Amino acid sequence: MARPQTDHEAAAEKLLAAAEELVRERxxxxxxxxxxANACGMSQSNVYRFFPSKEALWEAFAERWFRELNEIMEEVVASDLEPREKLYQFFARRLIVKKARFEEDPDYFNSCMILGDEHRDVVMSYVDLADHYMAMILAEAIGAGEFKGMKVDRLMTLVNLMLAPFCDPVLMVRYRGATPENLRYVIDAIFEGFGEADAVAPKEMEPLRIAS
Incomplete structure (x- = not known):
């Protein structure tokens, strides 16, 4: 059971909800x-009791957006699922949440993507956290005998490239094929296809010659 909010937390949440509503409207x-402040019926100086700067407020706004997604990652990583299913659930459950948010209000979703670009440093901290959790799953898979000969860093690069349409919110809404069903096929391909032949990064490609 979630602990009850303090008065301070409840007031901060009210301010963030007001910011969300303004983004939805404008x-x-x-x-x-x-x-x-006006939307909450309080003075501007009172807002600074809860958020010392505008940047701090938008950081909290981002935390609010990522909160459910982070909880999903933590739950999946801590589960006793086998690594292949764990990696699938890690991406599939967040994909479902993001798609539902987009379908509920595409304009608000796109507004949040633009705000994310404006506050990229904040967003990247959550991207780094997701990479950290994914590395834990892939390390677990390697420990279980998958991806023989591969190192986690190399594997992370390949997996991120292959799964970008199922994770990146912009790509996710652009490609209709970014579905949980197709994700399952891609995860299976990753586990069945990567091995010792992929363990070493390819050499730099030779320049192409154009036939005339």
Whole structure:
């Protein structure tokens, strides 16, 4: 059972909810602390009791967006699923959440993507966390005898390339084939296809010659 919010946490959540509503109404335009304060019926100075800067507020806004996704990753990584199923669930469950958010309100979803670009450093901290969790799953797979001869770093690069359409929110909504069903096929291909032949990064390609 989740612990009850303190008054401070409840007020901060109210401010973040107001910021979300403003983004839904206006799109990714410049939204001020004053706008958010007015929406909550409080003074601008009072907002700074909860968020010391506008950047801190948008960091909390990002945390709110990623909260459910992070909980999914933590739950999957801590589960006793075998590595192949664990990697599938790691991506599939987040894919379902992201698709549901897009379908619920495409304009708001796209606005959040634009805000994410504007606050890229904040977003990248969550991307790095996802990579950390995925590395744990892949290391577990290697420990179980999968991907013989491969190192985690090399495997991470290949998996990220192959699974980008199932994870990157922009690619995910662009490609209709980014479905949980197709994800299953790709995960199986990764586990069945990668091995010692892929363990060493390929040499730099020779320049192409154009026949005339």
């Amino acid at each position: 799109g990714p335009v410049q939204i001020t602390i004053t706008d958010i």
